[in-house]
Amino acid sequence: MSYLAPAAYLPHDAPMLLLESVESVTAESAVCRVTVSPQGVLAPFLNTAGDLPGWYALELMAQTVGIWSGWHREQKGLQSSTLGMVLGARELVCAAGLFPASSALTVTATLLMEDERFSSFECAITLDDSTLATGRVNTFQPSQQELASLFKTGVSQ
16 A cells, blocks of 8 residues: 655644655554655754754654554545644653664554544654664544634733
């Protein structure tokens, strides 16, 4: 099966779109890829050695969850790129503290639990056969009314 570019499933624009490709989406998981490279989408976030700091693990995982959600919304005929929210991450570990320069990362999100608006995913970032980061990402899908309330502009007096 072929997939659209990540931008089709996420409400992100450059430079905050951190994934380069969607490899697979199933009922239970999503797999995406990105390369740590000064020529790639991660270029603005690399340190002087060309590595990506480990704290980006959460955003890479969250965007992979967003790909899963966006793809499934599209399959149901709904708008695919809607704003979701990360409620938190549990046991998020990036042992090396960074993702090395020139590495091709695979980001996997596997569904643990889902109801109408809340979900939990077990996530991993791997390089070849090595796991570089793991964690559980919990998300919330706000309604359009809740989003409008959250992002009200203007100052009331």
